[in-house]
Amino acid sequence: MPVGRTRSVALLGLAGSIVDVEADLSSQLPNLIIIGLPDAALAEARDRVRSAATNAGCPLPNRRLTVNLSPASLPKHGSAFDLGIAIACLAACGGVDPASVGQVVHLGELGLDGRVRPIDGVLPAVLAAARAGHRTVMVPAANAEEAALVPDVRVVGVATLCEAAIWHGGRYDVPEELLGADPLAAADGAAQAETSAETAHLDLADVAGNESAIRALLVAAAGGHHLFLEGPPGAGKTMLAARLPGLLPDLDTDAALEVASLRSLAGRAPKGLNRRPPFEAPHHTASAAAMVGGGSRIIRPGAAPRASHGVLFLDEAPEFPASVLDVLRQPLESGSISIHRANAVATFPARFQLVLAANPCPCGQHGVSDAECSCAPSVRRRYLGRISGPLLDRVDLRLWVPRITAAELRMAGERRTTTTAEARAAVLAARGAAAERLTGTPWRVNADMPGPWIRGAGGLHPGGRATAALDRALERGSVTMRGYDRVIKVAWTLSDLEGAARPDAGHVGEALFLRKAMA
Known part of the structure; x- marks a missing residue:
């Protein structure tokens, strides 16, 4: 039986890295083992995935399944890998089309009843997948609208694991209790007004x-x-x-x-x-x-x-x-x-x-x-x-x-x-x-604009009589060198507001006043 392979995304801040999710089926005692530097929440996916698959109507066989998250040196955390792990296991078992599974990036958390729950960080994860050259992502239905903000990416929203398996060519029947499942019911108020x-x-x-x-x-x-x-x-x-x-x-x-x-x-x-x-x-x-x-x-x-x-x-x-x-x-x-x-x-x-x-x-x-x-x-x-x-x-x-x-x-x-x-x-x-x-x-x-560039290669220092008052303020110590540069930046803004070609003494004076106009 071939190894089932799909992909997911590991986020660190806004940066995302593609993770290969591999599942191997062997004839040893029933177990589901996850390796590849998972954290505690991800290690618990072995129980969520097996229960979700059973309750969703696409059970995993009572044999040993080994799931590897590669690269193994990359720390992985959270429950967003659940859907990818479950689909890779079904591919290893022959329940879904391995070729279809291998072309899709999967993101989503599984509930014990087989529903696919929404996750945080879908948008940066989909952006990372798109930048890595992947053009199809499967996400929780509650996150589909958010994922669709990324251009040139096909977004597949699924409400249940069985629905995801059927999309990949699986021959399963959705359990009655999951028919008409509200994809937004598990959103937990994640969507908030801007x-x-x-x-x-x-x-x-x-x-x-x-x-x-x-x-x-x-x-x-x-x-x-x-x-x-x-x-x-x-x-x-x-x-x-x-x-x-x-x-x-x-x-x-x-x-x-x-x-x-x-x-x-x-x-x-x-x-x-x-x-x-x-x-x-x-x-x-x-x-x-x-x-x-x-x-x-x-x-x-x-x-x-x-x-x-x-x-x-x-x-x-x-x-x-x-x-x-x-x-x-x-x-x-x-x-x-x-x-x-x-x-x-x-x-x-x-x-x-x-x-x-x-x-x-x-x-x-x-x-x-x-x-x-x-x-x-x-x-x-x-x-x-x-x-x-x-x-x-x-x-x-x-x-x-x-x-x-x-x-x-x-x-x-x-x-x-x-x-x-x-x-x-x-x-x-x-x-x-x-x-x-x-x-x-x-x-x-x-x-x-950096100050050294203004005074050097940029050639934007007004110079001459325009900065005479500012130069005296620097000599007296009433402004720092950083403050000196910032006054010049404000003077350029004032000249831009008035449509002037360059700041004059009036602009620099007003900029100096705005920096020190306290009671």
């Missing part, structure tokens, strides 16, 4: 007054810059941050697939390919693992990777533990997060825009007219000092957001305000100018 949908109805025109804050928001969106908003409670910091995703351009196909893959790994199965940038706003009680990702058995992405190509908003930033805030320092520079475990390293993308919001002190009244602050100066310094200097140095725009007065509110009602659609058009024009200037480089927005 986070970005929560901000889809928010319009910039809702913001009354605070013209300087709106200007900073527009600059942040146009150049991909990080933003820090400081101000008293009720000044509109959260309102402004929630409207930033609406100013960003739609994601291209590759970015949208990457965002959807991260959500799939996190257990948020996407419904369709959402091209709007994501918006993540974790609570200040979040741990470092919740922020960047982690897990002892399956490494899942945290809030920062899930915000890739979008916005990560940390409201009440000083309330976050300093250790949690500081884990963002490296991703802000590299655009990726690597999570190390004893036997594996998972890497997630983390190229997001960071928006921090903070009160000026614990009571929130410092700097507010006609309000008495009860916090001592040392308490205020200690409160804002929870946001470390190295992290703040990576933030391009820092703005004080005052409370709006009654007079400003009346004036705002009398004049026309900028809508999200109008602001997005300006952002698209500015980003288009930056992309044209950066043609031939790996960067597309001003915030991505």
Whole structure:
């Protein structure tokens, strides 16, 4: 009897590796043995597979079945291999067509009753299969819509193991209790609404007054810059941050697939390919693992990777533990997060825009007219000092957001305000100018440009009188070398918004002001 062979996918972060699933039938005592470095959950598949096959109406023979997962040196975890193991065993037993089985990648968990249950991470697994040259995948019916997001791949959704066996040429009858099985009944609420949908109805025109804050928001969106908003409670910091995703351009196909893959790994199965940038706003009680990702058995992405190509908003930033805030320092520079475990390293993308919001002190009244602050100066310094200097140095725009007065509110009602659609058009024009200037480089927005390249091969340093004020600030030590480069990047964004060929002294001055405009 030939060895039954099919394929599955082992995921490590967003990266997937093709795994050959081989099953051999021998005439020894009945048993099902799985070898090839499985974890505990995968080792338990021997009991799930045999019970599922019996209850699905395609029982395995009472003989010894040895299943090998190759390459044996690759760690494998989870229950997504169940369907591949069961189909390989049926192929070894002659119950299905081995040629058909060998051409399909199988993903899915089996229930003891023979149903094929949905799994997390189907989208990145199917993407890995497609990149490896495979064009047909069989997945749980509940995951079929998600898998179909990958172009040029034939997706076969099955609700039961018997249905999968019949598709491969098996002559079986589906048990009555499985007839009409609801393929979504086992989804366990895996499909969740996209986070970005929560901000889809928010319009910039809702913001009354605070013209300087709106200007900073527009600059942040146009150049991909990080933003820090400081101000008293009720000044509109959260309102402004929630409207930033609406100013960003739609994601291209590759970015949208990457965002959807991260959500799939996190257990948020996407419904369709959402091209709007994501918006993540974790609570200040979040741990470092919740922020960047982690897990002892399956490494899942945290809030920062899930915000890739979008916005990560940390409201009440000083309330976050300093250790949690500081884990963002490296991703802000590299655009990726690597999570190390004893036997594996998972890497997630983390190229997001960071928006921090903070009160000026614990009571929130410092700097507010006609309000008495009860916090001592040392308490205020200690409160804002929870946001470390190295992290703040990576933030391009820092703005004080005052409370709006009654007079400003009346004036705002009398004049026309900028809508999200109008602001997005300006952002698209500015980003288009930056992309044209950066043609031939790996960067597309001003915030991505490395400082040495700006001052060297890129030839984008304004120089001369344009940077005289910035040069003096560097000499006095009021900006770091990193801050110097970031001011120049913001100056280029300001010139792009105005359609200028190069930044002038006014653009550099405004960029320097936006970096230091705190109370």
